[in-house]
Amino acid sequence: MISLAGRDIAHSWRKFVLTGMGLGLLIGVTLTMAGVYRGMVDDAQALLDNSRADLWVVQKDTQGPYAESSSLRDDLVRGVRGMPGVAQAANVTYFTMQVRGASGDDTRAMVVGIEPGQSGEPGYLVAGRQITRSHYEAVADIKTGFAIGERIRIRRHDYTVVGLTRRMVSSGGDPMVFIALKDAQEAQFLKDNDAIQNDRIRTAGNPAFNRPGVPGLLDAVQALQTSSHNVNAILVQVTPGFDTEQVAEPIRRWKHLQVYARAGMEDILVAKLIATSAKQIGMFLVILAIVSAAIVAFIIYTMTLGKIREIAVLKLIGTRNRTIAGMILQQALGLGLIGFAVGKVAATLWAPVFPKFVLLLPQDAITGLVVTMAICAIASTLAIRTALQVDPAEAIG
Amino acid sequence: MTTPSHASPGGILIEGLRKVYGHGDTAVEALRHVDMQVHPGEVVGLVGPSGSGKSTLLKCLGAITEPTSGRMTLGGDVIYDNGWKVNDLRSLRRDRIGFVFQAPYLIPFLDVTDNVALLPMLAGLPNTQARARARELLTALDVQHRAAAQPSQLSGGEQQRVSIARALANRPPVILADEPTAPLDSERALGVMRILNQMARHAQTAIIVVTHDEKIIPTFRRIYHIRDGQTVEEAGEGRDITPAE
Numbered sequence: 001m002i003s004l005a006g007r008d009i010a011h012s013w014r015k016f017v018l019t020g021m022g023l024g025l026l027i028g029v030t031l032t033m034a035g036v037y038r039g040m041v042d043d044a045q046a047l048l049d050n051s052r053a054d055l056w057v058v059q060k061d062t063q064g065p066y067a068e069s070s071s072l073r074d075d076l077v078r079g080v081r082g083m084p085g086v087a088q089a090a091n092v093t094y095f096t097m098q099v100r101g102a103s104g105d106d107t108r109a110m111v112v113g114i115e116p117g118q119s120g121e122p123g124y125l126v127a128g129r130q131i132t133r134s135h136y137e138a139v140a141d142i143k144t145g146f147a148i149g150e151r152i153r154i155r156r157h158d159y160t161v162v163g164l165t166r167r168m169v170s171s172g173g174d175p176m177v178f179i180a181l182k183d184a185q186e187a188q189f190l191k192d193n194d195a196i197q198n199d200r201i202r203t204a205g206n207p208a209f210n211r212p213g214v215p216g217l218l219d220a221v222q223a224l225q226t227s228s229h230n231v232n233a234i235l236v237q238v239t240p241g242f243d244t245e246q247v248a249e250p251i252r253r254w255k256h257l258q259v260y261a262r263a264g265m266e267d268i269l270v271a272k273l274i275a276t277s278a279k280q281i282g283m284f285l286v287i288l289a290i291v292s293a294a295i296v297a298f299i300i301y302t303m304t305l306g307k308i309r310e311i312a313v314l315k316l317i318g319t320r321n322r323t324i325a326g327m328i329l330q331q332a333l334g335l336g337l338i339g340f341a342v343g344k345v346a347a348t349l350w351a352p353v354f355p356k357f358v359l360l361l362p363q364d365a366i367t368g369l370v371v372t373m374a375i376c377a378i379a380s381t382l383a384i385r386t387a388l389q390v391d392p393a394e395a396i397g
Numbered sequence: 398m399t400t401p402s403h404a405s406p407g408g409i410l411i412e413g414l415r416k417v418y419g420h421g422d423t424a425v426e427a428l429r430h431v432d433m434q435v436h437p438g439e440v441v442g443l444v445g446p447s448g449s450g451k452s453t454l455l456k457c458l459g460a461i462t463e464p465t466s467g468r469m470t471l472g473g474d475v476i477y478d479n480g481w482k483v484n485d486l487r488s489l490r491r492d493r494i495g496f497v498f499q500a501p502y503l504i505p506f507l508d509v510t511d512n513v514a515l516l517p518m519l520a521g522l523p524n525t526q527a528r529a530r531a532r533e534l535l536t537a538l539d540v541q542h543r544a545a546a547q548p549s550q551l552s553g554g555e556q557q558r559v560s561i562a563r564a565l566a567n568r569p570p571v572i573l574a575d576e577p578t579a580p581l582d583s584e585r586a587l588g589v590m591r592i593l594n595q596m597a598r599h600a601q602t603a604i605i606v607v608t609h610d611e612k613i614i615p616t617f618r619r620i621y622h623i624r625d626g627q628t629v630e631e632a633g634e635g636r637d638i639t640p641a642e
Contacts, residue, residue: 001518002511004504011506011547313502316461317516317563318491392490393461395502396452396575 004314004323005330008307019299020335023292024342027372030288031347032354034364037274037281039357044171044269048262051092052119053235054244056260057251064258065094065232066171066265067273074185074231076255083251085242090118091231093184096170099144099177100153107144109177110170111154113184119235122178128163135183139163141175154179155187171269173356181231189228199225289375292339297379300332304383311387312394325384329377336376340369407473408603409435409458409571414467416453416626427453429626431467437570437601440594440616442608442633445623451607452575454623458605459494459573460486472570472603491519495564495602497593499576501556503548509535509559510544516566527566534562537599538592554585561592565600572596572604583612590616591638 009016047066056065057072057080064070072091080089093113098106114120116131122139128148131137138159140146150161159179168176179187191199200222203209209221236259238247248259260268304311311324344365351358416428427450435441445451456462458469460476460483469477472493476483483489490496503512513531518524535541538558543551551559557577564572574593578586590606590613597604608614617633 002507002515002524004506007511008506309502310504313498313504315487316459316490316496317519318487318489319519320487323519391461393456395496395498396455396459396461 001323003330004327005334008327008331009334016335017338020338021342023295023299023335023339025346026288026292026295027339027343027368028346028350029343030285030292031343031360031365031368032351032358033281033284033288034368035347035351035358035360036354036356037278038359038361038364040171040173040274040277041270042359043169043173043357044274045266046167046169047171048265048269050123050168051235052121052123052237054238054262055236055248055251056265057089057234057236057255058232058258058260060256060258062258063260063268063272065092067268070232070258071230072232072234072257074181074229076257077231077234079255080234080236080251083247083255085239085247086236087239088119088237090115090120090235091181091233092120092235093181093188093232094170095184095188095232096172096174097154097187101144101146102150102152107146108174109140109144110172110174111184111187112176112178113181113188113231114178115181119237122163122165122168122176124165125163126166128161130163131178131180132162134180136160137162137180139165139178141168141177142166143169143175144177146177152177154183155190157183157187159183169357171273185228185230189230196225289371292372293375293379296332296335296339296376297382299335300328300376300380300383301386303331304328304387308387308390309395311390312392315390316392316395321388324387328384328387329380332376332380332383333373336372340372343368343372407437407570407601408439409433409605410468410470411458412468414454414457414469415465416450416457416462417465427626428457428464431623431626431628433621433628433630435571435603435605437603438597439619440590440597440604440606442606442614442617442620443623443628444608444614444620449623450626451623453626454628455573455575455605455607458571459496460489491516492567493569493571495567495569495572497557497560497564497572497574497577499579501548501553501560503556503559503563505548507548508544509540509546509548509551512548512559513562513566516563520567530566531562534565535559537596538562553580554588557581557585557589558592561589561596565596565602568600570602572602574604574606576608576610577606578608578610578613586610586612587616587638589613594638 058064058070059072062068062070074091077089077091080086094110096110099109100106131139136159138161140161142164146152146161148161151158203221204218210218238244244261248261251257251259314324347360351360411431411433414428414431418425418427443451457464463482464477466479510528510531513534514527517527517530535544540555540558543555548556578589593604596602615634615636616638618635620633621628621630
């Protein structure tokens with residue numbers, strides 16, 4: 001038996017291909033939306049991977065440093081280094097800001113303050129070298145668009161880009177710029193000149209800090225106000241053979257700090273930080289699926305209405321209902337296949353152009369194909385129902 | 398209910414056929430008492446004004462509409478007998494009845510060969526055999542040169558010949574033709590009638606041609622006039638339409 005659906009598609013292939021392309025662009029958007037979510041999860045995991053930490057020590061009762069602000073004194077790291085099972089511990093700061101490039105354009109980036117050679121430093125470079133000087137050197141993710149040797153401005157100081165790295169992004173997808181910890185502390189916590197001047201005047205006007213007969217007190221207080229010794233987190237690497245929880249528990253208990261292992265931090269980033277975005281994307285996916293189903297149903301229904309006379313003739317000459325239903329179903333599935341192929345190609349082509357990372361996973365494509373086929377099959381039921389109700393007598397008139 | 402056991406001759410035999418649409422006060426008697434017989438190899442005309450019951454009779458004969466009472470025999474088999482009917486009407490239409498319509502109604506997405514081969518394929522014949530049968534019929538109807546063409550590429554006369562080939566594809570004992578020459582000029586209309594007559598004789602098929610067409614009415618040897626749901630048989634001119642040698 002010949003394939004009636006195949007012959008119909010071959011006969012009016014232009015209409016099918018054009019319709020399939022329209023549907024395909026919609027499917028492409030759907031696949032891209034799924035890719036955006038996957039990209040967000042992957043960014044979060046890349047952030048954790050790239051920090052090369054087993055434990056994140058943050059301010060007590062916070063979910064820092066990525067989901068909430070966390071502030072620790074930078075000398076706490078010494079105490080952590082002395083805890084059993086800690087192989088390495090390093091201070092780190094994170095803050096998102098506009099970084100001005102040599103061209104004068106601002107780039108939104110997450111500035112990371114690191115201790116060179118410690119956890120938090122980019123694991124690999126694609127060009128240049130790591131930070132070796134104590135001040136005013138930077139390593140940037142290539143998505144910032146900065147080049148080796150470029151002078152960039154962070155707050156009041158200029159930094160030279162000495163190295164480029166890749167896939168170092170915040171959970172929000174902003175590329176990272178790494179600078180020395182001291183520079184980062186100053187950039188993050190230092191006030192501007194007017195504010196410093198204002199604070200000095202206020203402090204000097206306070207008789208408690210400017211007592212007669214206590215020389216040096218005012219200077220000491222003012223020095224405290226202008227210097228910063230805070231960090232956002234301490235990244236800990238555990239000595240091989242130690243269980244992370246076994247190391248974390250004494251830090252929680254004796255240092256009165258919050259400690260997260262990899263699973264806990266991943267939970268904060270994926271389940272909490274991007275949960276709202278994931279729901280948003282999920283809603284888009286549901287709406288797109290409904291729109292796709294409505295479009296396929298409308299197209300197949302319209303195409304079937306255009307063949308009512310032929311269907312009546314087919315029924316009159318003895319074609320079985322299942323053959324007619326099969327023809328319509330196969331056409332719907334054919335449309336879905338064309339649409340999916342176009343959508344996959346479109347998503348693959350436009351994904352790299354997106355400003356944030358879009359991760360198109362094969363399993364998402366397979367799920368997309370199955371869902372597309374299911375939607376097309378469901379959408380064809382209206383047309384099949386209409387076709388089966390056609391009276392063969394319509395062929396006679 | 399069991400199948401009536403009495404056998405009938407081939408062709409078409411209709412006895413006391415009645416069809417009532419609706420019921421009670423709104424009932425409309427489309428066919429009052431129709432008697433008709435068409436012998437194998439015979440082409441009979443069925444003429445009558447609009448609303449006389451032609452279409453209803455055709456639908457009853459085509460196993461599309463169930464009569465209210467009466468008896469119908471197609472190709473020697475009883476298909477309806479006062480409330481009893483053949484179970485599988487779809488197979489009956491496919492295997493025992495050929496249809497030729499006013500417009501050819503060819504399937505636009507199948508080529509000429511497959512339009513004709515579709516019926517044997519639906520009946521379960523392998524594709525190669527079905528296509529061979531189609532080619533044989535297309536040759537008989539002199540449209541073999543358009544075998545690979547799409548229906549939209551054919552002239553009106555060619556399309557009608559293909560639709561006749563389709564009607565003959567399963568070698569049905571009966572062909573019902575509804576105004577088959579209406580859209581054609583005199584020459585082509587007579588050409589179609591010539592083909593129907595040849596096919597009737599050759600395959601011993603009983604053919605009923607419903608028509609208003611004055612051009613072809615003189616070609617029938619027997620004509621049934623239908624008026625107010627009743628048929629009256631009369632002799633036709635039986636004009637010779639055999640092409641001159």
